[in-house]
Amino acid sequence: EAGVAQSPRYKIIEKRQSVAFWCNPISGHATLYWYQQILGQGPKLLIQFQNNGVVDDSQLPKDRFSAERLKGVDSTLKIQPAKLEDSAVYLCASSLVAGHEQFFGPGTRLTVL
Amino acid sequence: AQSVAQPEDQVNVAEGNPLTVKCTYSVSGNPYLFWYVQYPNRGLQFLLKYITGDNLVKGSYGFEAEFNKSQTSFHLKKPSALVSDSALYFCAVRDPNSNYQLIWGAGTKLIIKP
Numbered sequence: 058e059a060g061v062a063q064s065p066r067y068k069i070i071e072k073r074q075s076v077a078f079w080c081n082p083i084s085g086h087a088t089l090y091w092y093q094q095i096l097g098q099g100p101k102l103l104i105q106f107q108n109n110g111v112v113d114d115s116q117l118p119k120d121r122f123s124a125e126r127l128k129g130v131d132s133t134l135k136i137q138p139a140k141l142e143d144s145a146v147y148l149c150a151s152s153l154v155a156g157h158e159q160f161f162g163p164g165t166r167l168t169v170l
Numbered sequence: 171a172q173s174v175a176q177p178e179d180q181v182n183v184a185e186g187n188p189l190t191v192k193c194t195y196s197v198s199g200n201p202y203l204f205w206y207v208q209y210p211n212r213g214l215q216f217l218l219k220y221i222t223g224d225n226l227v228k229g230s231y232g233f234e235a236e237f238n239k240s241q242t243s244f245h246l247k248k249p250s251a252l253v254s255d256s257a258l259y260f261c262a263v264r265d266p267n268s269n270y271q272l273i274w275g276a277g278t279k280l281i282i283k284p
Contacts, residue, residue, distance in 0.1 A: 100260075
């Protein structure tokens with residue numbers, strides 16, 4: 058069974074530029090999550106999708122972050138414009154059912170200069 | 171409020187010795203508990219979970235965890251540590267009041283010395 062795929066693995070941008078991350082979850086997993094992880098800390102949930110609908114985006118900074126999951130499969134997370142404090146690892150995870158074990162992709166390490 | 175605590179930022183163990191990484195939780199209702207491991211520059215990997223049943227749960231890489239309802243704990247254990255077990259370990263509990271999202275502990279860095 059293929060795992061969660063994410064790209065790119067690394068991205069370096071200047072502040073005020075835009076960036077997009079892509080995630081393809083495990084086939085058949087209805088629930089998809091985007092997390093932000095600061096080095097050495099636990100992951101912080103940004104947004105949760107159930108199929109192609111948003112379940113919770115209360116911690117997503119909507120003035121600069123957006124996410125979509127068209128067709129209920131893969132998803133993109135965008136930051137525009139980026140700030141220095143957005144430097145972090147962005148993790149995508151999926152689960153068959155909300156509340157059960159989540160499976161994570163390798164993450165995208167973003168550096169904002 | 172639902173919460174998870176990992177009281178130790180770092181745990182140091184000699185190779186071959188048993189290891190324990192501690193986790194306590196506070197959640198309404200019956201807890202769904204999880205352990206994840208994160209190796210450097212990698213995503214989080216699912217190790218094991220407790221939903222119901224036997225209090226001792228076995229998982230990947232020889233790890234197990236003991237659920238203790240009276241102490242609201244879910245400690246991760248391994249009988250004999252390997253240097254390759256060195257990583258960051260996260261405990262998480264499902265929040266029944268928030269779309270079944272996971273509440274994450276702050277993580278414990280496990281260092282196994284040869």
